[in-house]
Amino acid sequence: MQTVDVVVLGAGAAGLMCAIEAGRRGRSVFVLDHAERIGKKILISGGGRCNFTNLHCRPESFLSSNPHFAKSALARFTPADILALVEKHGIRYHEKTLGQLFCDRSAHDIVTLLERECKDANVRILTATRIECLTQSANPSAPASPRFTVETSSGAFRASSVVVATGGLSIPKMGATSLGYQLAQQFGLALVPCRPALVPLVFNPEDRDRWCDLSGLSTEVVAVATTKRPVRFREKMLITHRGLSGPSILQASSYWQPGQPVELDLAPEAQLLSPLFARNARRDTASAVAALRTLWPARLAERWLAVYPPSGWTNATLEAFERDLHAWRITPAGSEGYDKAEVTAGGVDTAELDARTMESRKVPGLYFIGEVVDVTGWLGGYNFQWAWASGASAGRAA
Incomplete structure (x- = not known):
């Protein structure tokens, strides 16, 4: 001894x-x-x-x-x-x-x-x-x-x-x-x-079917952590074969509690649909995809329009569509756990x-x-x- x-x-x-x-x-x-x-x-x-x-x-x-x-x-x-x-x-x-x-x-x-x-x-x-x-x-x-x-x-x-x-x-x-x-x-x-903490999040089955074939795609977002004073992290989000990762998601995950949604601004400080409000601008799915592609990968833009098509092409419906881009709320099924934390x-x-x-x-x-x-x-x-x-x-x- x-x-x-x-x-x-x-x-x-x-x-x-x-x-x-x-x-x-x-x-x-x-x-x-x-x-x-x-x-x-x-x-x-x-x-x-x-x-x-x-x-x-x-x-x-x-x-x-x-x-x-x-x-x-x-x-x-x-x-x-x-x-x-x-x-x-x-x-x-x-x-x-x-x-x-x-x-x-x-x-x-x-x-x-x-x-x-x-x-x-x-x-x-x-x-x-x-x-x-x-x-x-x-x-x-x-x-x-x-x-x-x-x-x-x-x-x-x-x-x-x-x-x-x-x-x-x-x-x-x-x-x-x-x-x-x-x-x-x-x-x-x-x-x-x-x-x-600092861990990738896992989609629920419905969202996994919608998004996971886009595994590997990333884009800059603002992830909002729900606290007494909300904390915002502006960094990359990555779609994985099971859910979401990337620095912004890892940061938000430390604050996330099971059953809570995660809120993401998918177009920080941008108004992606502004070209559709120009005089004589076309208003259809193709023009909306083109607008989203100025910031997002093409496949993500196309998928978003397929999953969340605007209810119409009026100013009001396009404004609502734009608002949704800045406040995507998604409820994970869980996290990848201690193995990936x-x-x-x-x-x-x-x-x-x-x-x-x-x-x-x-x-x-x-x-x-x-x-x-x-x-x-x-x-x-x-x-x-x-x-x-x-x-x-x-x-x-x-």
């Missing part, structure tokens, strides 16, 4: 950042992960180039039962801080749309950065290590006494602090488990119900944690960070920034 200051459960973005910050303080740190290598989810992110942060990161870009909880961590470790690390290691990067920052070369560069920083901070990492049991000592408040025992397939560890950075339920083929939630419940912490919404209730340190209010020395917590960011680097920020907050306190 080894006695250390900090044991971090999980070698993802949050866990490794936590370990680095704790190690820099002179704490003895072990990182344990059941996978055979660290950062597996980092390596597949951003199409293999890791969208490691977003320049426009702000608390309003995160979902949580407590919308204010993330403010402290995000203010104390900002996109500028992770950029400083990236530049320190000479990693080339570029900005894509909406403030998203990606590695020029490969997500391996970010994993290598974290490995080197861990080494410099004397952090030890054990992979292929299964967590078997976490227990609290008989007298956890005793001075200088280890509070926890972590039993693993690689041996046992006694630690003053344990940080749970085990991630969520998304992408089980990458090794996702419910361990973090189980540990929270074991120690009496409340959970906000989990659900897949980029993240998990819900998790450890933020009311259970100190927003400054991520420490449990009930169990001193027990911390929860990253995706396992009820904080979920938008698509585009926000969830990585939450991982860095929550990990740094815990690492500076554990």
Whole structure:
């Protein structure tokens, strides 16, 4: 049995950042992960180039039962801080749309950065290590006494602090488990119900018959997320063989609840039928298809007219047809689930944690960070920034 200051459960973005910050303080740190290598989810992110942060990161870009909880961590470790690390290691990067920052070369560069920083901070990492049991000592408040025992397939560890950075339920083929939630419940912490987020949506049978043979077609839309203050995402929508995907749909999916419709503006800031109101303009199906094709793929334009033909060709009916383009309401049958979800919404209730340190209010020395917590960011680097920020907050306190 080894006695250390900090044991971090999980070698993802949050866990490794936590370990680095704790190690820099002179704490003895072990990182344990059941996978055979660290950062597996980092390596597949951003199409293999890791969208490691977003320049426009702000608390309003995160979902949580407590919308204010993330403010402290995000203010104390900002996109500028992770950029400083990236530049320190000479990693080339570029900005894509909406403030998203990606590695020029490969997500391996970010994993290598974290490995080197861990080494410099004397952090030890054990992979292929299964967590078997976490227990609290008989007298956890005793001075200088280890509070926890972590039993693993690689041996046992006694630690003053344990940080749970085990991630969520998304992408089980990458090794996702419910361990973090189980540990929270074991120690009496409340959970906000989990659900897949940033996930493609599935059509009901009727809409599948109408649209799914157009799989692969995309167009720019505005997806409206139904909240107290509706959130609008203007990005691409993609028709798939089962439903809808693309950045706009993934963003809206984090807010979507079963049984609710999704509202889409299919022609943002455009009046597609305006040519039909010109003097002496033709008004028939062919001219309407031609008008829609100025913005949409031809097959989508033709299908829309087939599914939703105007009830006539008067000014009033054409105006109603145009309004429908900007407020298409469709009720999904469900989502693609955790297999295709980029993240998990819900998790450890933020009311259970100190927003400054991520420490449990009930169990001193027990911390929860990253995706396992009820904080979920938008698509585009926000969830990585939450991982860095929550990990740094815990690492500076554990």
